[in-house]
Amino acid sequence: MARLHDLATELHAEILEWATLSSLVNLAQTSYAFRALILGQPRFLIEGYRQDPFPWPIGTSLSNPPSNLFSLCVQSIRLSDRLSLSHVGTALQPMKTVPIPIAAANLSNPYDIFVFDDILVFSPATNQNTFAIIDRSRRGEGSMVEIQVPDEIDSFYCQMQDDNQRLRTATAFHTDWGHYLFIDEFMVYGQTFGSRMARCALDLPLTVVEIFLDKSSAFVCGDTEFLIYDFSNETGIRVQLEDINVILRISLHPDRENLLIDYRSNGDRETARIFIFPIPRSMPKLFETHKHHPTWQLHRKTLPGENDFVVQETSPSSRENPVIFDRYSQTSFRSRTPLNSDMLQIFQICDNSAIDCLLIWTDIWKCTRGYFTNAAPTNVEIVGDCGLRQWGHLSDVLIGVNRQSLDKVYVLITERNGTLRWVCLDVGHLKSKFDEGYHIWGFDRSKGRLFLRTKGELHALYY
Numbered sequence: 314m315a316r317l318h319d320l321a322t323e324l325h326a327e328i329l330e331w332a333t334l335s336s337l338v339n340l341a342q343t344s345y346a347f348r349a350l351i352l353g354q355p356r357f358l359i360e361g362y363r364q365d366p367f368p369w370p371i372g373t374s375l376s377n378p379p380s381n382l383f384s385l386c387v388q389s390i391r392l393s394d395r396l397s398l399s400h401v402g403t404a405l406q407p408m409k410t411v412p413i414p415i416a417a418a419n420l421s422n423p424y425d426i427f428v429f430d431d432i433l434v435f436s437p438a439t440n441q442n443t444f445a446i447i448d449r450s451r452r453g454e455g456s457m458v459e460i461q462v463p464d465e466i467d468s469f470y471c472q473m474q475d476d477n478q479r480l481r482t483a484t485a486f487h488t489d490w491g492h493y494l495f496i497d498e499f500m501v502y503g504q505t506f507g508s509r510m511a512r513c514a515l516d517l518p519l520t521v522v523e524i525f526l527d528k529s530s531a532f533v534c535g536d537t538e539f540l541i542y543d544f545s546n547e548t549g550i551r552v553q554l555e556d557i558n559v560i561l562r563i564s565l566h567p568d569r570e571n572l573l574i575d576y577r578s579n580g581d582r583e584t585a586r587i588f589i590f591p592i593p594r595s596m597p598k599l600f601e602t603h604k605h606h607p608t609w610q611l612h613r614k615t616l617p618g619e620n621d622f623v624v625q626e627t628s629p630s631s632r633e634n635p636v637i638f639d640r641y642s643q644t645s646f647r648s649r650t651p652l653n654s655d656m657l658q659i660f661q662i663c664d665n666s667a668i669d670c671l672l673i674w675t676d677i678w679k680c681t682r683g684y685f686t687n688a689a690p691t692n693v694e695i696v697g698d699c700g701l702r703q704w705g706h707l708s709d710v711l712i713g714v715n716r717q718s719l720d721k722v723y724v725l726i727t728e729r730n731g732t733l734r735w736v737c738l739d740v741g742h743l744k745s746k747f748d749e750g751y752h753i754w755g756f757d758r759s760k761g762r763l764f765l766r767t768k769g770e771l772h773a774l775y776y
Contacts, residue, residue, distance in 0.1 A: 325350055334361035338390045341383065351383070358382050365389075365729070367759045368430040371450070372502040374477045392761045395776065396726065396736055401690040404721055404739035407763075407774040413449065414770050415457075426764065428757045429473045432501050434480065435754075436469035442486065444469055446499060448506055458507030462495055464488045467521045478502040479510065483531055485521035492517040494524070496531060496544055513544045515599075516606050518551060527565055530592075532572070534563045539574075540609070541592065548596040551609040557616055567657050567675040575659070576616065587659070588616060658683070658727060660711060668695070668711065672731045683733045690715070690723050690735060696753055712753055720744060722763060724756045738763055738776055 325346055329337065337357055340347040351357050355378055362382075367389040373379040399405045413433070426435040436444035438459050444466065447457045464486045471482040484495045496513040500506060519535035526532075529545035536559055542549035554560065554576065561575040572590040599607035661669040670683030693713035711725040720741030727733050743751070743765065754764035754771065763774040 322350070326354075329357045330360070332357070332361065334358070334365040334386055335390050335393070337361045338383075338387050342387075355382060358386055362386070368428075369477060371430055371432055371448070372478055374475060376476075389759075396758070396761065399736045399738075400687055401723065401735045401737050404737040405776045406739050407742070407776055409775050410742070411449075411773045411775070412770045413447070413773060415445070415447065426754050427471050428755075428760075428762075428764075429477075429480070429501075430760075432473075432480070434471050434482070436466055436484075441465040444482070444484065446480065446501060446507060448501065451506070458499075460497070460499075460509075462486050463493075467492075468524045470525045472526045474498075481526060483524045483526050485517070485524050485533065487520070492519065492521060494521075494531065494533065494542075496526075515542065515544075518609050522560075523562065525565070527569065532563060532565070534560055536560065539563055539572075541572075541596065542599070543596060547599050549599050549607070549609065550593060550596050550612055552590070552612045552614055555613055555615040564657060564659075567655050567673060573657065573659075573673065578616070586616075590614075656727075656731065668725070670727075670733060681731060683727065683731055686732050686734045688735075689713075690737070692717065693723050712756060714753070719751075722753065722756075722765075724758075724763075726758060738774070740765060740774065743767070743772060743774075 329350060337351055341351045359375060359378060370379050379385060431448055431450040433447040438445035442465050443459050443461045445457055445459045462484050466484055466486050468485040471480055473480055478500060480499045480501045482497045486493055494515045494517055497509055498511040500508050500510055517533060519538055521533055522536060523534045524531060529543055531542045531544060533540040537557055538551060538553040540549060540551050558577045558579050564573045566573050570592055572592060573587055574590055575587050597610045601608060655675045657673040659671040672681050672683050692715050694716060696712045696714060713723040715721060720739060722738045722740055724736045724738060725733055726736055752766045754766050756763050761776045765772045765774060
């Protein structure tokens, strides 16, 4: 009888081409033949990584993979296995706790914190008009840089570039003279860590509620209008939504060609709706010759329009009906990188505890409800304003706490197939630091890290 290792090398290679990252790791640890192929040809691990990405060390990328790629893959899969063993009744104990001394303006939430492996970015820093970039792999001076803008920051966002060496930030602020947007690019690798490489400055015609970036585009959201700005060619448009009360949030559709607009037409208690706005393939120039201020072309849009596509569910019971949210608050969680951004989550939260989840997939016609594989913990309050922006395709996670028992933190994790599961994390060993309260800054699933802020420092708890 033929055995697996008797197969031709070409057949071994074809098997690996279809294997998941978890299967590649397991095969490399159980078969000498597969191990030789996997370690000898990084393309198999790279393809597995594309389907199940995790943060690589700063300075490495798909064109320059890390030398210890297999070890990193093993760590990622083992972490996923560890988290899968936890449930609400069994708390995971932290394997280690790393204090991160930081200088921050206050303890208040929400906090914009972004995590890219050893790089942490948060705003505000020591003052309301600053943000900070920290490299945890560095020691002593030079491990943190603080960037200042002219006035208090209204909204902040950042995104790591494809080379995993340059960080792009978007900072919206206002002064007595108006509203402004700075788009900066910083080097976060090597001897020039923290140096600014480029800056784009723009006058804004609206009060900024939120901003986000995608490659060379900036999306700026106001109360009832939004801007799309392509800073690579200085083009853009301004869209005013008529007959609505407020835009709750704009998000990038997983197909990266459309925007999802969450909005309400009337008061806070009215149901919220979603419609899709196609991102124009070409936009008018913002700057005329010899002029320093942009001229925004205004597009007025009345909702709902006759030809608007409204997100619909695929379940038979609601296939003919548009998705209408009957909850009082909602949060759209965006994918943070172009890599494998195949799903967008929209959570609906009522009374800080009741949760529903809408999953929007790359196929513009596909939309499903999230399925919870275990019951929610009792007496848990959702920390709706914790701010960690997670790396990877799973976006953010929801976090809950029981105010009567602060030694447990509950994290709602979304799997790749859209199922949702509660995980319990023990933080009791930090109880002595809770006397003056603490704030959860978020959970980084890619590294199994819970970021928890006490008065003096930020703590990274590794599970």
